[in-house]
Amino acid sequence: MNRGILTYPEIGGQAEAIAAAWEQLKHQQDWIAKYLADTSYDEVVFIGSGSSYYQAQTMAATFRVWLGRSAVAHPSSEIFLFRDQAVARGRKTLLVGVSRSGESTEVLLALDSVKDVPNWTVCGITCYEDSGLAQRAACLVSPLGKERSTVMTKSFSSMTFMMQAAIATVAGPAKLDELAAAMALTGDVVKRADAFAEGLIAERQFAKTIYLGMGSYFGLAQEVCLKLKEMAYVWTESYGTLEFRHGPKSIVEPGTLVAVLVSETARSYELKVAEEMKAYGAFVLLVTAKAGEDTAFADAVFETGGEDLSDEARATLYLPALQYLGFRSAMAKGVDPDHPRNLTQVVII
Structure with a gap:
């Protein structure tokens, strides 16, 4: 009788979660200016594990086409175990950790693995402002993305949309207008x-x-x-x-x-x-x-x-x-x- 009582309302709550992420982004314009608007990076690398890796792929694709700059997505483990295979040495790199909980071991290990590497800067996006990810790096936070169900649904949508909106802020008003229309x-x-x-x-x-x-x-x-x-x-x-x-x-x-x-x-x-x-x-x-x-x-x-x-x-x-x-x-x-x-x-x- 209790099957699905967590997942069902979380899928149904996507519109509210996306709207909250949109509003939250208005308070995090400094994050956008410091990280996404900085054109000095040779490579922007979005990382995550499982669902977070899949949304990292959409984030990276959006970044490339809307900003015309180089971006890739990798599983978190590729960065802390195979960093030189994933990203060429010597490039100025922005590493963007993606994690609903902000506690996934692999994304934390990836961020920790580059903290002393020259030319690497870290930031992230999560649903939990007090998480290990947020403690290690400045993060965008999707305030209504938090979920009780094991599977990611509204967290995935709201985090993906929030990062796209951050990218659109750099791209210009036309892309922000598109996202506002999609949100509606x-x-x-x-x-x-x-x-x-x-x-x-x-x-x-x-x-x-x-x-x-x-x-x-x-x-x-x-x-x-x-x-x-x-x-x-x-x-x-x-x-x-x-x-x-x-x-x-x-x-x-x-x-x-x-x-x-x-x-x-x-x-x-x-x-x-x-x-x-x-x-x-x-x-x-x-x-x-x-x-x-x-x-x-x-x-x-x-x-x-x-x-x-x-x-x-x-x-x-x-x-x-x-x-x-x-x-x-x-x-x-x-x-x-x-x-x-x-x-x-x-x-x-």
């Missing part, structure tokens, strides 16, 4: 996403699930893939959309769900892949800014709106439907999405 759509998207996922799962079961995304949506595809694994114990995989055609598509057969996070940048190419998977017998779900004649072949389409916005600005709008898909799958299986087996909210080494 979030409440309606979350509401519609719940009913959409519930209906989808109530009508059918899938033997396999594949998530596909490109560009700033690749990290999101990895994240929603993880959500289904964590919450419902379903084996899933994620790939770059066009990369999926190079071998992995051999696993597609009837009973396979292929969910494509459709960008506007590569829309025609991504939809060709989706149509191909449909021909192999897959049930095709598209998450897209707007449905059209070119999406009519799909078995299910969820529209986010905001088709006039950049792909990056719409990024967090793609999450609710697929987070709810994980939640509803767990509930249908009779497992508890609040407390996944073998998992803890904070991973300690």
